[in-house]
Amino acid sequence: MATSTVENYLKAILHLQEGNEVPTVGRIAEELGVTPGTVTTMMRHLSDEGLIDYIPRKGLKLRSSGRAAALRVVRRHRLIELFLVEVMKLDWSEVHEEAEILEHVVSTRLVDRMDEMLGHPTHDPHGDPIPGKDGKLPATSLQALSSAEPGEYRIARVSDEDSNLLEWLDGKGLQIGESVKLLRPDAVAGMLELKRRSGGIVHLGDAAADSIFVEIIS
Numbered sequence: 260m261a262t263s264t265v266e267n268y269l270k271a272i273l274h275l276q277e278g279n280e281v282p283t284v285g286r287i288a289e290e291l292g293v294t295p296g297t298v299t300t301m302m303r304h305l306s307d308e309g310l311i312d313y314i315p316r317k318g319l320k321l322r323s324s325g326r327a328a329a330l331r332v333v334r335r336h337r338l339i340e341l342f343l344v345e346v347m348k349l350d351w352s353e354v355h356e357e358a359e360i361l362e363h364v365v366s367t368r369l370v371d372r373m374d375e376m377l378g379h380p381t382h383d384p385h386g387d388p389i390p391g392k393d394g395k396l397p398a399t400s401l402q403a404l405s406s407a408e409p410g411e412y413r414i415a416r417v418s419d420e421d422s423n424l425l426e427w428l429d430g431k432g433l434q435i436g437e438s439v440k441l442l443r444p445d446a447v448a449g450m451l452e453l454k455r456r457s458g459g460i461v462h463l464g465d466a467a468a469d470s471i472f473v474e475i476i477s
Contacts, residue, residue, distance in 0.1 A: 261328055263363035264301070265301075265304075265305065265308075265310075265328075266328070266329075266332045266362070266363060267291060268287070268291070268298075268301050268305065269305070269310065269321065269325055269328050269329035269332065270329050270332050270333060270336075271287050271290040271291055272287065272311065272319070272320075272321055272325070272329065273321060273326065273329035273330070273333065274290065275287070275290065276320065276321065277396075281318065282319055282320065283318075283319075284298045284299055284302065284319075287302075299315070302319055305325065306319075309322060309324055309325075310322060310324055310325035310328065311325050327394050330390040330394050330396060331390075331394075332362055332363075333389075333390055333396075334370070334389060334390040334391075334392075335361075335362040335365060335370050336358045336359070336362040337358075337382075337383035337387055337388075337389045337390075338370055338373050338374055338377070338380075338383070338389060339354075339357070339358040339361050339362060339365065339370075339373070340354040340355065340357075340358045340383045340384055340385070340419070341373075341377055341380055341383050341384055341389075342373045342376070342377060343357060343358065344384040345377060345384075346376070346377075350425075350426075350429070351384040351385060351419075351425055351429070351434075352422040352423075352425035352426045352429065353422070354384065354419075355419040355420070355422070356422075371392070374392075381397055382397075382416075382435075384419075384435070385416060385417050385418070385419040385425075385435070386414075386415050386416030386417060386435045386472070387416060387419070399415075399416070400474070401415050401416055401472040401473060401474055402472065402473060402474075403468065403469055403470075403471070403472055403473075404441070404451065404463070404468040404469075404471040404472070404473050405451070405465050405468035405469045405471075407441055407444075407473060408441070408444075409440075409441050409442060409443070409444065410440070410441055410475065410476075411438065411439070411440050411441075411475070411476040412438070412439055412440075412441060412473035412474065412475055412476060413436065413437070413438050413439075413473060413474050413476055414433060414434065414435055414436065414437045414438075414439065414471060414472075414473055415435065415472055415473055415474045416435070416471075416472040417433075417435065417470060417471055417472070418470035418471075420470075421470065424467060424470060427467075428467075428471075431459075431461050432455060432457065432459070432461075433453075433455070433461060433471070437455065437456070437457075438455070438456035438457075438476060439453045439454065439455055439456065439461075439473075440453065440454040440456070441453060442454055442460075449464055449465040450462055450463065450464060450465075451463045451464075451465075451468050
């Protein structure tokens, strides 16, 4: 069984690759808050274990075994988040840090039981897709609200990395599934104006809009 440290590295590489970023040593160091030298040592270890392809100063990527291991961690994390929200009744702004700890200690049997109790969900509380037991990640086609043109959208995913932002969005009624109309993106001022279908106008800065992902309402 992989250690929690190995799992965190694999998950970080997967996160970068899924975000269409090149997972360099420097970017992995930023993601995990460690030194590049520490990352380099771990990359050699992961390469020796057959989990990644790594050529120093040229590049690295997950091998099929490494990707499968990373997706297992992501599956545990997102099911735990949903369980904490739906069953334990924690707020969606509270569960990311708890899941970061629990994802390394819960058994596969317990995770599968959570999955069954929750009705085999496809997405976590923040709209992130939950990998299936078969290791497949549901496909998504979303865009950041900050890059959207005026029109009607449904909020489909929100980054879970900033609990303060999640609390603020909750207070504004901007949760997963909420329908909004983007009225006036102001590139100069760096502000967006949203009209909620349920009523009310919400103003967002670019930083917040970068963390909200939407799909067009046809």
